[in-house]
Amino acid sequence: MKDSDCIFCKIAGGDIPCTKLLEDDAAIAFLDIGPLAEGHVLLIPKHHYVTVDQMPPDVAAAVLKHLPALGRAVQSAVGCEGFNILQNNGPVAHQVVGHVHFHIIPRNSGDEFRFNWPAGLYPKGRIEQLAEAIRKELATRNL
Ligand code: AMP
Numbered sequence: 371m372k373d374s375d376c377i378f379c380k381i382a383g384g385d386i387p388c389t390k391l392l393e394d395d396a397a398i399a400f401l402d403i404g405p406l407a408e409g410h411v412l413l414i415p416k417h418h419y420v421t422v423d424q425m426p427p428d429v430a431a432a433v434l435k436h437l438p439a440l441g442r443a444v445q446s447a448v449g450c451e452g453f454n455i456l457q458n459n460g461p462v463a464h465q466v467v468g469h470v471h472f473h474i475i476p477r478n479s480g481d482e483f484r485f486n487w488p489a490g491l492y493p494k495g496r497i498e499q500l501a502e503a504i505r506k507e508l509a510t511r512n513l
């Protein structure tokens with residue numbers, strides 16, 4: 371599965387260059403050209419899925435299995451204190467490239483990367499209601 375207009379499909383297919391870190395049948399990882407920090411990595415499936423919920427479980431597993439090693443390698447190579455895994459789905463969630471990708475973003479105390487984390491509180495009974503609705507959805511799907 372490939373989208374001829376998709377920049378990450380072109381990278382996965384070798385049609386445009388990238389600074390490659392690893393590659394196998396399912397996935398490829400490379401350095402982001404607009405890094406939020408030095409060593410900012412992108413991990414993508416080779417096949418074209420727009421958002422993570424479109425990925426079959428076996429493909430997701432084959433791609434995500436690389437995260438622990440990439441996290442260790444980036445931390446050691448750039449000497450950061452920690453890292454964020456970020457994965458945006460849909461323009462409202464700041465997805466610009468419509469091909470699933472996982473950001474590995476090195477973090478250091480006092481760095482410039484910020485996100486707002488507006489933690490709320492559930493009114494009484496709402497958390498159980500939501501859990502029930504989500505469980506019902508899960509039960510009707512092939513997992
Ligand atoms: P997102 O906002 O999650 O869609 O992020 C897309 C990311 O892809 C951005 O961080 C871009 O800097 C990065 N990007 C776009 N084109 C390329 C490219 N040709 N090679 C490497 N990274 C890219």
Ligand code: ZN
Pocket residue numbers: 372373376377378379380417418419468469
């Ligand atoms: Zn694509």
